[in-house]
Amino acid sequence: MDPYIAGVLLGLVLLASFYLTGRGLGASGATRSIVVSGVSAIAPNHAENSEYFKKYLHDESPMKSWLVLEIAGVIIGGFLSGAWAGRLKLKVEHSPKITSRRRIMLASAGGLLFGFGSQLGRGCTSGAALTGMATLSLAGFVTMLAIFGTAFALAYFFRKNWI
C-alpha cells in the first residue's frame, strides 16, 4: 500500500477514535496493564504498596482497560492484514551482517528501553507522539522530536545492525 494512502487511513482511524471515544490511540499503556495484572497476580501485596503500580490497581481488573482491548484489536488486525498479504511466517528478521541471536538480544534491549521510556514519557510513538500531534499538544511534539531526534543521532552507531 502506498505510504501516503496508509497515512491518510491511519489518520482517519485516529479521527474515528477521537470522534467515538474522545481519546486517541495508544500502545504502551496496554503493556503496562499486562505488567500490572501480572505483578498483582504473582505478588498482590507487593503490587498494593508499590508506589507506581498501585495507581493502576483501581477496582476492576487492569486487563479490562481501553488500551488492552485496543491492542487486542491491533494484534488481530495485524494478523488479518498479514494473512491477506501472505506475510505470515515465523521468523527472525535481521540484517545479513548479524546473527538472529544478536538480533533477538538487540530487540529485547530495545524493548526494555522503550518500555521504560514510554512510562517516563507518558506514552509511546502512537500514544504521545501521533495522538499528541493530532491534538496539537506541545507534549506530543516534544516527545516526537525527542524520539526521532535521538534515533537519528544514534543511527550512526548502530548502522551495522541494520544496513
Added chain:
Amino acid sequence: MGPIVPLFNVSNEINLLFAFIIGLGFGFVLEQAGFSSSRKLAGMFYGYDITVLKVFFTAAITGMLGLIFLNFMGLIDLDIIYINEYYITSSIIGGIIMGAGFIIGGFCPGTSFTAAAIGKIDAMWFVAGSIAGIFLFGEIYPLLESIYMSNYEGAVKISNILGIRDGYFALLLIIVASIMFWIGELAEKKFKREDISKEI
C-alpha cells in the same frame, strides 16, 4: 455531536467495543503500511526507506485537519478531547530513552504488537523487553518520582503557546511536512538499498 462516549454517557462495555474496533483498524493499517518489518522502520534513519516519515506525518496531519474541521462544523467538542499533559523533563528524557530503544530495537510498542502478530520472533522479544522495562520502571519509580512529576505545564497546545490559530499552525506543519517528504524521497534515491527493499 462527538465525542460520543463522554457526551452520551455510553456504557463502558460499548466503549471497550469501540476500542477493539479502532484497534482492528489501527493494526490492519499499520501492517498494510509495512510497519511490521523492523528493517523498514529503521529505513527512515538510514535513508533507504522513509515510509515511517510519510505514514506518520500524513496520519498526524489528517487527524489534525479532521479535528479542526469537525470542530468548526460543531460536530466535535475539543474541550472534552484528551490532550496529553506536558511535563517538560519527563517528556524529553522519556523521548530520548524511547529514541534509543527505537534505533536499537527497531520497533515501537504499537508496531511490535503488529509484527509479533504476523510471526516476527524478534518483535515478540521486543514486547517481552518492554514488559521488563515497565516492570523496572515500576520498581525504581520512587527514585524517579521527582523527575516524573517535575515542571508540569498542563495540557498546553502548541498553537496557544505560539499565539496562532490551530488552522494556521496546521498549514505551517503541512508545508514543513511537504518539504520533508520531498527531501526524504531524494534521500531514498540517493541511499538506495536494493538488497534490503526486496527482502522486506
Added chain:
Amino acid sequence: MNTRIIISIIMISLGSIAAMLPKTKNSSIQLKADELLREMKRQTYVISADELADLLINQDPSILLIDVRDSVDYAQYHLPGAINIPLKELLDPEWAPYVDQISQKNIFYSNGTTLSSEAWILTKQIGFRNNYILGGGLNKWFSTIIKPEFPATSAPSETWALYETRKAASQYFTGSKAADKEENAVILPPIPRKKKTRVQGGCS
C-alpha cells in the same frame, strides 16, 4: 503522477482553508433563538397541579421542588421538600449541581408561572436538562388541590372523580399528618452531571 505531489497539494490547500477558519468557540450547548422558541411552543416542560399532587403523594424520589421566589416568600410558605433558589442566584455555580444534572426531575415553581418559566427558559438555553415548571404555580396549586371548588351538581362524573381525588390530596397535604411531612421531606443530595470534564486518555 507521483502521489507525494498530489497529497501535498491537497493537504496544502486544505491547510490554507483551515488557516482561514475563524476561531469558533462552539459551545455545543447554547440553543439558538428558533430552537428555544420551538422548545417553548411544545410545552412539554409544564407539569399540572394534579400531576404534581400525584408525584408527591406517591413520594416519587426522582423529583426535586425548587422554589424560585425570594427567601422571604420561601420562609412564609413552601411546598414540602422544596429547596429555595431565588431567581437572581439561578446561574450561580453553587446551585449548578442542582440545576444542571440529568438524574432527577427538577420542578421550578413560584406564585404564578412567570418566574418559573423565566427560570426554565434561562436554564434550557444553556443546555441544562430535566427541568420542569409547575403550571399555574402556587396559586393554581391552592385553588385546585388544597381548596378544590365544589363541582355543580349537574357536572359529569369525571369532574366528580377529579374533585374526589383532589379532596383526598388536600387531606394528604393539610390533614393532621401534614405537620410531620414538613420535617421528614428528604431533600435529595444533588447528583451533578459529569459536566464537560476532559476525557481520561493517553498512556499515562
Added chain:
Amino acid sequence: MKHIYIISLGGLILLMGMFFIVVTIQSNNHFKFKKTAREMLLDVTTPDHYISFDQVRESLNSPGKYKLIDLRTPKEFVGSHIEGAINIPFDRILDEAHEPIFKEDLPKILYGESPVTANAAWMVLTQYGYENLSVLNGGISAWMNSSKSEDTLGNTGIRDEISNFDYAELLDDN
C-alpha cells in the same frame, strides 16, 4: 501540462473550501442570540418591562406612538383584540417578515392569552437583540373586564406572581 492539472485541482479544492466556510458561518450565526443567559437573568430580575393597563389605555388615544402586538393565533385575534393591535402569532415572532416591525424604535407592547406567554416572547426577542419591548401586565381576558372597573394594580408587581391566597394561614386553619 501535468502541473496545470495539479494546480487547478488545488485551486478547485480551495474554492470549494471558501464556499463551504461562508455557508457554515452564515448558517451558524443565523438566529444566534445577541445577549448571554446571564445578561438576560439581570434583565429579568429587574422587571421594569411591564406596562399597566392604565398606561396602555392612555397610549390608546395617541395612535402611531406605540405598537400593540397580539401573540395569539389568528383565529383568537379575529375573535377579539385590543383595537389598533397587529397579530404576530407566538411561534412566528422570529420570521423575517416581522423583522421590520420589531426593528422600529417605537415602544412595542406584547400581550397574549396570559402574561406568561407574552413575557416568554419578550425574553426571546430581547435576547435576540430587539429593543424597546414591553409586556402588558395581564392577559387579554383581564384587560377586557378591567376596562370597566378602574385598574388597581398599576405596574408595581407582576400580576401573575401575586399570591391569591395567604398560604401559611390557609394551611393552619384546615
